Amino acid sequence: MAGLVWKQMQSPDRQVERVQNVAGGAGSAMSLAQLSAWCATRFGKHSVGRDSGSRRYDIPWIVLDPARAKRQWDWRPTVLVEQILEEIAQHAQAHPEWLEVSGCA
Secondary structure (H helix, E strand, C coil): CHHHHHHHHHCCCCCCCCCCCCCCCHHHCCCHHHHHHHHHHHHCCCCCCCCCCCCCCCCCCCCCCCHHHHHHHCCCCCCCHHHHHHHHHHHHHHCCCHHHHHCCC
16 A cells, blocks of 8 residues: 555645555455354464444445555555455464553453
């Protein structure tokens, strides 16, 4: 994404649509079941509970279309979702206190 920001900084007067999705699109979309399976493979099986309550920012599914960013800036994702998940997993293992510190525990 740094490359996209660089292109934008080099062309401040370029006329493009202001709203653009910088995301992996359908090719990197992952359901909660798929994410749970990835976590089970990476960390071992754990019981996954269900919370039927509604939270303000919960959304059932979102897939952003990066076509506009590709068309206007020749941008496309270069990092696979699996790489992102692995980076998060490594951070979680290196910093087990992180969930407590962030208020997520």
